[in-house]
Amino acid sequence: MQNSSLSALAQPDAASAIEDFVQTYAAHPVYIPPRGPRLHAKNWPAEAALRMFLNNLSNDVAEKPEELVVYGGIGQAARTPQDARKIVELLLTLEEDESLLIQSGKPVGKIRSHAEAPRVLIANSNLVPRWSTWEHFNQLRERGLMMYGQMTAGSWIYIGTQGILQGTYETFAACGRRHYNGDLRHKLVVSGGLGGMGGAQPLAATMAGATFLGVDIDPERIKKRVETGYLDHISYDYHHAMRLVLAARHKGEAVSIGLVGNIGDVLEKLLEDEIIPDILTDQTSAHDPINGYVPHGLTLEEALALRQSDPQEYKARSLQSMARHVGYMLEMQRRGSCTFDYGNNLREYAQQGGEANAFQIPGFVPEYIRPLFCEGKGPFRWVALSGDPEDIKVTDEALKQLFPENTHMIGWLNEASLKVSFQGLPSRICWLGMGEREKAGLLFNQLVREGKVKAPLVIGRDHLDCGSVASPYRETEGMKDGSDAVSDWPLLNLMANASGGATWISFHHGGGVGMGFSQHAGMVIVADGSERADRCLRRVLHNDPALGIFRHADAGYETAQQNAVKHGLTI
Incomplete structure (x- = not known):
């Protein structure tokens, strides 16, 4: 040139x-x-x-340019x-x-x-x-x-949430072909984590035809997905979010809702209300028990403070919370939800936290992507x-x-x-x-x-x-x-x-x-x-x-x- x-x-x-x-x-x-x-x-x-x-x-x-963090907890350039x-x-x-x-x-x-x-x-x-x-x-x-360096943070080829969008779409579409005759209308996808990678999930799910509920404890992450067009709505209230989700699922509308909250707590409420997702996965930053995942029972501000003051206590609480989180996923699986791990190592840390059956949840690559x-x-x-x-x-x-x-x-x-x-x-x-x-x-x-x-x-x-x-x-x-x-x-x-x-x-x-x-x-x-x-x-x-x-x-x-x-x- x-x-x-x-x-x-x-x-x-x-x-x-x-x-x-x-x-x-x-x-x-x-x-x-x-x-x-x-x-x-x-x-x-x-x-x-x-x-x-x-x-x-x-x-x-970048998620936090002031810290040179691109995505994935502490993934830096x-x-x-x-x-x-x-x-x-x-x-x-x-x-x-x-x-x-x-x-x-x-x-x-x-x-x-x-x-x-x-x-x-x-x-x-x-x-x-x-x-x-x-x-x-x-x-x-x-x-x-x-x-x-995470994957593409330290290799200078991260392109924002779009970077995993088609892979996520291919996964949801393959899941739909295997379990739902290729039609995800009137199907509910639920997942945790709406950060740099997880933020692709709502748009991928709706492009595949599904209704989507995503949960993240950080409202700023959800707002960013709304601003960039990856997510349709933000909700701060469980009951409000579920009214939107269930109405869209009933009508077969490809709509995505981001709920501010703890994913473990939300799964617990869904089980209590007998609302079982058709597809269940997770993309919280579970790969890093200290700098990524946010434990049950803490606000975001309390979590950030505990990370600094007592990282070992923070890690212990993260592992316990991941075990609880995966326990609810396993119960959803038993009740008919198509449940899979989305590659964030949640199962391993849940097992360390005490959930012995964590690996009964299959991984997404052997389930859906390996043929590609x-x-x-x-x-x-x-x-x-x-x-x-x-x-x-x-x-x-x-x-x-x-x-x-x-x-x-x-x-x-x-x-x-x-x-x-x-x-x-x-x-x-x-x-x-x-x-x-x-x-x-x-x-x-x-x-x-x-x-x-x-x-x-x-x-x-x-x-x-x-x-x-x-x-x-x-x-x-x-x-x-x-x-x-x-x-x-x-x-x-x-x-x-x-x-x-x-x-x-x-x-x-x-x-x-x-x-x-x-x-x-x-x-x-x-x-x-x-x-x-x-x-x-x-x-x-x-x-x-x-x-x-x-x-x-x-x-x-x-x-x-x-x-x-x-x-x-x-x-």
């Missing part, structure tokens, strides 16, 4: 240009991603990383404000034959590389297995030696660096023309264009499989080259993907060959994407389910219209989904083995 103007760093007074940039776009706690075709860094790969880093921390996207500033400065000056090293949110050096190597190499929250506990991690964090993983499918996402929503519209239409036979994808894009509000830089997510991702990436690069979009496009994905994660209580739960805990696969994914020429890559520990329970790799690549980008896109968007097919074929899944033959991946 031809630059509309020179990089600011090409100007005579580079130090002044850097300071001007920081004051305009990265003056803590106000982070703003630049928009438009003008380069500020020395090349588009570095510019893309810079804009996405700032996008992660922007007020439109940088360790300290000083580290965030240094990351910005280094990305502004990064050459095409250098790669920046990030260690748990802190820039620690640059290495010699080459133009088709990753510009940024990120490792977050990784500990030697014996020390991979929240207790040890928190000791390091308190000493300023580490941060928790066997096809190399997963959450393909892209961002318009121009900041212009029209560029996303152009990409949506181009994908429809590229894959006219993929009616499911076309239907999703049509719905998303009408119902999804952008947070930060305009973005889109849509599940694509082996072969499709490479074609889409090359198409996007062509759109940039031909000037059909106004600036380069960033392509990434969630770490929750077909071949990028080892998480025995989530993505790799119940593997056919018992290889749930084998983490060679995300490491191979990381190395394959480094070899292929991703623009930045990351390897994290503990995302989604907490410290000690997962390892996972992230990948981002920029389509800037160049021939270099074509070469990198062909390699990376082949290699990345291929790892999913390799992983599941090796585990004995016949569908994956058939797809390996189909795509020429057998050896």
Whole structure:
């Protein structure tokens, strides 16, 4: 892509240009991603990383930008404000034959590389297995030696609540096909947690045709979902909320209500009133018993105070509350509710808290998503660096023309264009499989080259993907060959994407389910219209989904083995 103007760093007074940039776009706690075709860094790969880093921390996207927290309790994009500033400065000056090293949110050096190597190499929250506990991690964090990267917080490709929207939709839709003949009208979905990830649930449920009740103790989280169009109504009163919910369920209306309250208390009341959801799950921040979950019997203010004054007492109360919470879910399950764990490690901590039968609740991946993983499918996402929503519209239409036979994808894009509000830089997510991702990436690069979009496009994905994660209580739960805990696969994914020429890559520990329970790799690549980008896109968007097919074929899944033959991946 031809630059509309020179990089600011090409100007005579580079130090002044850097300071001007920081004051305009990265003056803590106000982070703003630049928009438009003008380069500020020395090349588009570095510019893309810079804009996405700032996008992660922007007020439109991040849960707590003043703490550098993007989502998921304490999931950060940088360790300290000083580290965030240094990351910005280094990305502004990064050459095409250098790669920046990030260690748990802190820039620690640059290495010699080459133009088709990753510009940024990120490792977050990784500990030697014996020390991979929240207790040890928190000791390091308190000493300023580490941060928790979650999944896409510390890898700079979080796109707001939309990031998990289609995955949540696919899960609810698959549940509806299995249990309700594919029709979720007149069906009630109930869940806890309406934060950065859980906030996708109400819109996903209503897009699938259901009535939705979500519960969160923090009214600000619910208000944010209403403001961004992910949730229809907020209620502060249980009886008021239930009048709305039951009326909508009776009429078959796809309406979502967010109730301010404790999810355990609400489940208890629902049982007392003999109101049994058709579908029941949870996306509270149960992965972190201290900094995420809020125990029963405490107001939000009391919980925040106890976290500071006595974290061990807080954790004990969280575990007891999770056991109570899951106990009510199990009773709902016994009474006919289709109940599943949504990957936040609630079952494990409930079991630690005393609920021995917690794992009678199945996980969502083995129940509904693994068949998609066997096809190399997963959450393909892209961002318009121009900041212009029209560029996303152009990409949506181009994908429809590229894959006219993929009616499911076309239907999703049509719905998303009408119902999804952008947070930060305009973005889109849509599940694509082996072969499709490479074609889409090359198409996007062509759109940039031909000037059909106004600036380069960033392509990434969630770490929750077909071949990028080892998480025995989530993505790799119940593997056919018992290889749930084998983490060679995300490491191979990381190395394959480094070899292929991703623009930045990351390897994290503990995302989604907490410290000690997962390892996972992230990948981002920029389509800037160049021939270099074509070469990198062909390699990376082949290699990345291929790892999913390799992983599941090796585990004995016949569908994956058939797809390996189909795509020429057998050896």
